[in-house]
Each structure stands twice: as structure tokens, then as C-alpha cells.
Amino acid sequence: MTAVLSAQEARDVPDLREEQGRQEVAEPPVARLAALPGVSTASRVAVQAEQARVTGRVLPVAPALAGLLPAAGLRRGSTVAVHGASSLLLALLAEATAAGSWAAVVGVPSLGLAAAAELGVDVGRVALVPRPGVEFPAVVAALLDGVDLVVARAPSLPAAVARRLSARARHRGAVLLSVGSWPGADVELSCRREAWEGLEGGYGHLRARPMLVRARGRGAAARPVSARLWLPGPAGGVARAEPEQLGEAVREEAVG
Amino acid sequence: MTVPSPRGVADGPVRMLVLWCPDWPAVAAAATAGVPVTEPAAVFLGNRVVACTAVARTRGVGRGMRRREAQSACPELAVFGVDENRDARLFEAVARAVESLVVGVEVVRPGLVAVPVAGASAYFGGEHPLVERLVDEVSAAAGVECQVGISEGLFAATLAARQGALVESGCGAEFLAPLPVTELDQPGADRAELVDLLRRLGLRTLGAFAELAEKDVSVRFGMAGVLAHRLARGRSERPPLRRRPPPELSLAEEFDPVIERVDVAAFLAKGLAARFCAGLAGQGLACTRLGIYAVTEEGEQLGRVWRCAEPLTPAGVADRVRWQFEGWLKAPPGDRPTSGVARLRLEPEEVVEGRSLQLELWQQSGAGFRMGEDDGLARERAGRAFVRVQGLLGPEGVVTAVLDGGRDPASRIRLVPWGDPREQETAADATWPGRLPAPSPATVLTSPLPVRVTDGEGRDVGITPRRRVTAPPRRLSVAGQPARDVLGWAGPWPVTGGRRSTEHPRARLQMLLDGGPDEPPEAVLLLCAGTDSPLWTIEGMYD
Numbered sequence: 001m002t003a004v005l006s007a008q009e010a011r012d013v014p015d016l017r018e019e020q021g022r023q024e025v026a027e028p029p030v031a032r033l034a035a036l037p038g039v040s041t042a043s044r045v046a047v048q049a050e051q052a053r054v055t056g057r058v059l060p061v062a063p064a065l066a067g068l069l070p071a072a073g074l075r076r077g078s079t080v081a082v083h084g085a086s087s088l089l090l091a092l093l094a095e096a097t098a099a100g101s102w103a104a105v106v107g108v109p110s111l112g113l114a115a116a117a118e119l120g121v122d123v124g125r126v127a128l129v130p131r132p133g134v135e136f137p138a139v140v141a142a143l144l145d146g147v148d149l150v151v152a153r154a155p156s157l158p159a160a161v162a163r164r165l166s167a168r169a170r171h172r173g174a175v176l177l178s179v180g181s182w183p184g185a186d187v188e189l190s191c192r193r194e195a196w197e198g199l200e201g202g203y204g205h206l207r208a209r210p211m212l213v214r215a216r217g218r219g220a221a222a223r224p225v226s227a228r229l230w231l232p233g234p235a236g237g238v239a240r241a242e243p244e245q246l247g248e249a250v251r252e253e254a255v256g
Numbered sequence: 257m258t259v260p261s262p263r264g265v266a267d268g269p270v271r272m273l274v275l276w277c278p279d280w281p282a283v284a285a286a287a288t289a290g291v292p293v294t295e296p297a298a299v300f301l302g303n304r305v306v307a308c309t310a311v312a313r314t315r316g317v318g319r320g321m322r323r324r325e326a327q328s329a330c331p332e333l334a335v336f337g338v339d340e341n342r343d344a345r346l347f348e349a350v351a352r353a354v355e356s357l358v359v360g361v362e363v364v365r366p367g368l369v370a371v372p373v374a375g376a377s378a379y380f381g382g383e384h385p386l387v388e389r390l391v392d393e394v395s396a397a398a399g400v401e402c403q404v405g406i407s408e409g410l411f412a413a414t415l416a417a418r419q420g421a422l423v424e425s426g427c428g429a430e431f432l433a434p435l436p437v438t439e440l441d442q443p444g445a446d447r448a449e450l451v452d453l454l455r456r457l458g459l460r461t462l463g464a465f466a467e468l469a470e471k472d473v474s475v476r477f478g479m480a481g482v483l484a485h486r487l488a489r490g491r492s493e494r495p496p497l498r499r500r501p502p503p504e505l506s507l508a509e510e511f512d513p514v515i516e517r518v519d520v521a522a523f524l525a526k527g528l529a530a531r532f533c534a535g536l537a538g539q540g541l542a543c544t545r546l547g548i549y550a551v552t553e554e555g556e557q558l559g560r561v562w563r564c565a566e567p568l569t570p571a572g573v574a575d576r577v578r579w580q581f582e583g584w585l586k587a588p589p590g591d592r593p594t595s596g597v598a599r600l601r602l603e604p605e606e607v608v609e610g611r612s613l614q615l616e617l618w619q620q621s622g623a624g625f626r627m628g629e630d631d632g633l634a635r636e637r638a639g640r641a642f643v644r645v646q647g648l649l650g651p652e653g654v655v656t657a658v659l660d661g662g663r664d665p666a667s668r669i670r671l672v673p674w675g676d677p678r679e680q681e682t683a684a685d686a687t688w689p690g691r692l693p694a695p696s697p698a699t700v701l702t703s704p705l706p707v708r709v710t711d712g713e714g715r716d717v718g719i720t721p722r723r724r725v726t727a728p729p730r731r732l733s734v735a736g737q738p739a740r741d742v743l744g745w746a747g748p749w750p751v752t753g754g755r756r757s758t759e760h761p762r763a764r765l766q767m768l769l770d771g772g773p774d775e776p777p778e779a780v781l782l783l784c785a786g787t788d789s790p791l792w793t794i795e796g797m798y799d
Binding site for chain 2 (some may be wrong): 084085086087090100101102104109110111112113114115116117118119123124125126127128129130131132133135138139142143145146147148192193194195196198199200201202203204205206207209232236
């Protein structure tokens with residue numbers, strides 16, 4: 001599926017009317033393109049995303065993260081690879097577990113669960129399999145049958161096994177979140193952490209940290225998107241960094 | 257629901273002997289901890305005394321007291337928590353001692369064992385000689401005091417054991433009549449509400465309750481009231497609906513490899529219990545007497561019958577299997593089976609119509625609907641997946657976290673194997689002075705990483721006994737890597753590990769480390785111990 005208008009504009013629903021005004025000028029080519037199989041207009045993408053969220057085909061994420069993901073959430077059946085930050089992983093789990101989904105974390109014994117609770121994860125709905133050992137594929141496959149979100153870290157996984165597990169996630173309607181790279185991931189989220197705020201030469205404590213998150217992937221996520229987030233924000237949780245800080249450098253990076 | 261009518265002779269309960277070890281939880285706890293019987297001991301649940309030894313009682317400790325109250329009455333009191341496994345494990349020795357004299361031993365609960373009296377009293381030449389032999393045997397073999405009572409039916413015999421009374425045959429009802437109606441509320445019977453109602457209606461004794469007509473009782477109090485009324489009249493709990501079950505209801509399971517550890521047995525017991533109860537429920541039955549029989553690899557036969565006043569739920573069956581394995585596998589070396597258990601058979605010795613269980617199943621699904629149908633469904637789906645993974649990796653393979661109160665990220669999390677009760681030990685939202693402020697590190701290292709922290713002149717930085725840093729930290733080096741600049745730091749947050757551990761002052765610090773050229777700085781959580789030769793470790797990373 002290819003979005004004719006940019007995916008980012010499509011997701012900003014309040015801006016949609018303005019977009020449609022502009023769209024009318026270019027009606028004939030859009031109509032022609034939209035008639036092609038597998039091509040849809042921006043408004044249709046937005047409507048589909050909204051519908052998917054309501055019908056539960058997409059697991060919710062925090063509003064600050066929604067802009068980074070193609071369906072404005074974690075689409076059931078997709079595989080998302082998260083590079084670089086455990087806190088980003090926890091922030092992705094927060095909304096879905098709070099809304100009643102179950103999650104399992106395989107092979108990440110060092111996950112900070114106190115931090116998870118602070119970011120809004122319902123810890124009671126998260127099960128941990130700290131050391132799956134050689135049973136890793138069997139464990140992940142069993143969990144994909146039962147829970148909505150499976151976080152997995154595999155030090156070395158043959159590409160064929162990884163593809164089989166992704167296929168299982170697609171079949172079962174679960175979301176596979178991988179810590180580190182995963183062959184054939186639908187969306188890859190990578191982040192560049194910036195300096196923490198709050199330390200003042202022996203006083204204060206760590207308070208908030210900005211982070212630049214980039215998403216790229218296949219299909220609907222083919223166009224790279226990036227956003228500057230507070231993770232965690234000054235009030236805890238994840239928040240969008242102020243618009244003036246979303247400067248020209250960020251836009252360029254988004255294109256390139 | 258039809259009310260069963262009394263049916264004369266067939267309804268008369270069997271004459272039972274009940275052997276009761278008073279204050280069993282406290283006695284078992286004291287024995288496990290090696291506290292001599294002359295010292296006071298008590299078992300607490302939720303800060304209240306649930307059981308105390310006779311010595312403690314003479315010094316003013318009583319059930320229901322708060323811990324502080326109990327300790328102020330008796331400062332040398334040994335304090336223990338409730339542990340059903342411990343109670344069951346130690347009680348196995350008592351059950352074995354009773355079994356060496358009489359057959360047909362049934363454990364009612366840890367601390368209480370019932371035996372049909374007819375055959376044994378004939379063999380030993382009367383009820384008095386039998387009782388004497390039993391008390392001697394139990395105190396010699398298991399080393400505990402016990403009291404024995406004989407009467408018709410389990411309920412009357414239990415009350416007789418409390419008084420050490422041997423009630424004449426056929427005088428059960430007369431024996432019960434003067435006793436207070438509160439005796440109906442035996443542990444596990446769940447009759448507190450009924451008893452309270454009866455008391456408020458002015459029925460203070462069992463005799464007064466027994467005088468009511470059964471018809472009136474059934475109209476006013478329903479089925480539960482009728483059962484209690486039967487007990488008060490000295491009849492058996494249930495009309496003789498009980499029947500010996502056909503053999504296919506028993507469940508046998510072979511184990512390869514054999515079971516040698518209690519936790520493995522406990523895990524397997526859950527699955528077995530669910531299948532066992534499902535098999536019974538399929539016939540519309542529920543089990544009130546459960547036989548647990550095991551065969552070890554060496555061919556030793558072990559067996560024990562558990563009796564229960566209420567029909568057993570899957571959780572109840574699993575508990576009893578676990579307790580039984582505790583008793584067998586953790587027995588003193590002489591009595592322990594020489595090899596692991598290779599075969600286990602659960603046998604329903606006595607079953608009742610499953611009606612009484614029906615209600616609970618209904619309530620459970622009701623609770624599920626209240627939470628939202630999807631929620632219960634999702635939980636069940638997830639639970640099944642976790643149990644499958646536990647089948648692959650063992651019961652410790654899948655854990656869930658419970659947030660407790662605490663000062664640092666590691667102690668605030670307690671990991672509980674999936675399926676075990678998730679109970680908070682301390683309130684997570686209570687104030688913890690000196691607690692590390694949020695946010696917590698997103699990565700908590702499973703094995704802390706030792707590092708060296710130096711000040712501007714290259715000297716080690718330590719923590720003074722007053723929990724201050726000796727100098728501002730400037731550089732940090734991990735073994736085998738170049739030293740990194742400390743861009744910022746905060747703390748120290750003192751770590752207090754008990755009042756006496758003053759020899760090594762400990763504290764936590766947050767540090768912002770230079771990530772190197774073109775890399776963002778990294779924030780870490782460090783623990784420092786000692787002043788002169790300080791030991792620094794990285795505990796977590798704020799990544």
C-alpha cells in the first residue's frame with residue numbers, strides 16, 4: 001500500500017480539511033492514482049487508521065509515539081524492532097497494557113520494572129521469561145499464541161527462524177517487539193539519546209531526557225519519520241518535545 | 257432443591273476417633289526453627305496472632321492480638337509467619353505414627369487426623385487402651401503433644417478431641433447440645449455469617465439450634481443451614497448421597513524423569529488437579545475425600561487420604577498434593593523415600609453430587625464478567641500460554657513482578673513465578689525516606705559491574721560514615737576500558753541495611769558519563785561501599 005500524500009499529514013486529522021482543499025485542485029491525478037490497486041489517498045489512510053484503532057486491530061500507544069508508527073499504534077500482526085533504548089521499549093508497552101492487553105518479555109533479564117511502572121506499564125499484565133536458553137523459538141511461539149505483545153531479545157537468531165516467528169505473530173494477531181535488529185521487521189525504531197537534565201554538580205537528580213526517535217520500515221512505514229521526545233518527561237511518562245525544538249535539522253534527517 | 261429427609265439407621269454417622277495436635281501451626285513453626293517447647297512461640301498473619309503455643313498463652317498471648325501487643329505481653333516470644341507447607345510437612349510424621357497403629361487414617365487438615373474407630377478398638381481391647389497407645393506413639397515418634405476424642409461423625413469427634421472426651425456410643429447429640437453455636441464455624445467451613453445470625457436470633461447453643469424442626473431450618477436458612485443443623489443434631493454432614501466412585505474417575509500419571517523436588521511436584525500438581533476435578537465435574541460429582549498414592553522409582557508405595565468437609569476445588573486438590581509431597585520428600589532421612597516419585601495416582605475416595613461446587617464456578621465467571629468479558633478471556637489465554645512456557649522451562653521460567661515498597665529499583669521489584677499468589681508485602685505508595693527519586697533506571701544489571709571512581713587528582717572517591725562523598729567524582733573507569741569523564745553527578749542517597757551494619761557505609765549516586773566523541777552522555781546508577789578502599793559498582797543504566 002502506498003500513500004500518495006505524506007503519511008505524516010494524513011495522521012494529523014485536524015489538518016485534513018486544509019489538505020482536502022488543496023487536494024481538490026489535484027483531483028484528476030489523485031483519482032486516477034487511487035483507482036490503481038494497492039494505492040489509497042491520504043484521507044482514506046486516516047480513516048482506515050481510525051477504524052483500525054476502534055476495532056482493536058491496532059494496540060494503542062502514547063499520543064507522543066503515535067506519529068512515529070504507520071497505523072498510529074502497534075498494528076496487530078506486525079514486527080517492530082527497537083534499537084538503542086530500553087525506556088522507549090517500555091513506553092511502547094505502556095498504553096496497551098494499561099488498556100488490558102497482556103505482554104511477555106523474553107530474554108531481557110535486566111529490564112527495569114520500576115521504570116516500567118513509572119512510564120505507565122501495568123506490571124501485573126507483564127510476564128517475564130528471563131532466560132529462555134535454547135528454547136527461545138518455542139517460547140516466543142507459545143507466547144505469541146496467548147498474549148498481545150511479545151518483547152524478545154535474541155542474541156543470534158537464524159533469519160529463517162525469525163521470519164517464522166514474524167509469520168506466527170501475523171497469523172495470531174500479536175505484536176512482536178524485538179530488542180535490537182530483527183530480520184524482516186515492519187518498522188524499525190532507532191533513537192539517539194541526548195543528555196539528561198536535572199544534575200547540578202552534586203545536587204538535584206535525573207529528571208528528564210530528550211531523545212530523537214527515527215522510524216523507518218517497509219510498506220506504510222517506508223518513508224522515514226522522526227520526532228523529538230521527552231523520555232521520560234519532566235512529569236514522568238513520554239511527551240512530545242516543544243515544536244520550536246523540532247528544528248530544521250530534524251526535518252532534514254526525516255527526509256534523508 | 258429437595259431437602260433430604262432423615263433416614264434412620266443408614267443416616268447414623270460412623271464412630272470416629274479424632275487426634276488433634278493443639279496449636280499446630282505454632283508447634284510446627286517452633287519445631288522447624290529449633291525453638292524449645294518451653295519457650296513461647298506464635299504464628300502471625302497480617303500482623304495478628306493466628307496460633308500460639310500453650311507456653312505463650314500462659315504468658316498472656318492470645319489469638320487475634322497484634323504483634324506489638326503480643327510482644328509487650330511476652331517479650332521473648334518467637335515470631336513466625338504462616339506457612340501451610342511447613343505445617344503439612346511436619347504433620348506427616350504424626351500421620352505416620354497414627355498409621356503404624358490403625359488403618360484408614362484420614363488427614364483432615366495439618367493438625368487434625370481422623371480414624372474410624374470400630375476395628376481398631378476391637379483389636380486393642382477397647383477405646384481407652386487404643387487412645388493411650390495412640391497418644392504414647394505420637395509423642396514418642398513425632399515428639400508432639402496431642403489430644404484424642406471419640407464420637408459419632410467427624411464434627412462431634414473434633415469437638416470431643418478439643419475436650420479430650422470419649423463420648424459414649426449414641427450420646428453424640430447430648431454431648432453437642434450444651435456447646436456454643438460458634439463451634440459450627442470450624443476452619444474451612446465458612447459459616448461465620450450463619451453462626452452470627454443464629455447468635456443474634458438467640459440460639460446460643462448447638463442444642464437450641466438442634467431443637468428447631470428441619471423443615472423450618474430449610475425454609476429460613478437454605479441448604480447451608482440444613483447442613484449445619486444436621487451437624488448440630490449429631491448427624492453426618494451430608495445425607496448418604498455419598499457413593500464409592502467408579503474406578504475410571506481416578507487419575508494416574510507417570511513421571512519421567514522422576515519427581516525429586518517439591519516445587520516440580522507443586523507445578524505438576526496444578527495441572528493434575530485441574531484434570532482430576534474436570535473429570536469428576538464431567539460426571540456431575542465433586543470429591544470430599546481424596547486419596548493421594550505415589551510409587552517411587554524403587555517401588556516404595558506411599559499413600560495418604562485427605563478428608564475435607566467441603567467438596568475440593570482444583571486449587572484445594574493441588575494444595576493437598578503439594579503438602580503431601582512436602583511431607584514425603586522433606587521428611588527426615590530415615591523416613592524419606594529412597595528415590596523420586598515415578599507414579600502418582602489421585603483417587604476420589606468419596607464423592608458428592610457436584611451441586612455445591614456449581615455455585616462457585618458460577619461466582620467465578622460472574623467475577624470475570626464484572627471485570628469485563630474480554631479481560632477475563634485475555635487473562636485466560638495469556639495464562640494458558642504462560643503455563644505452556646512453564647512446561648518448557650520449569651515453573652521458575654515465567655515470572656511476574658510485584659511492586660513492593662523500597663528505596664532502590666532492585667528491592668522495589670519482587671519476582672513471583674506465574675501462578676503463585678501475587679501479594680504485596682509492603683505498600684508501594686508508602687513514603688520511603690531516602691528513596692531514589694523517579695525516574696528509575698530502565699536497565700537494572702543482573703550482576704553489578706565493578707568500576708573505579710576517582711577525583712580530579714586521581715585518588716579514589718569513597719563514602720564517609722555520615723554518607724557523604726569524600727571528594728567530587730571526576731573520572732570513572734571500567735576494568736579494561738579507558739577512563740571516562742564524569743559530566744555531572746547527584747547524591748549520595750544513603751543505603752541503610754539494618755542498624756548494626758555500620759562498618760561499611762553505603763550510598764547510591766547518579767552520574768552522567770561522557771559517551772566519547774560524537775556520542776551522547778550516558779546516565780548510570782552507582783553503588784559505593786566503604787571509605788578508604790571504596791567498592792563502586794554500576795547497578796543500573798538510565799538508557
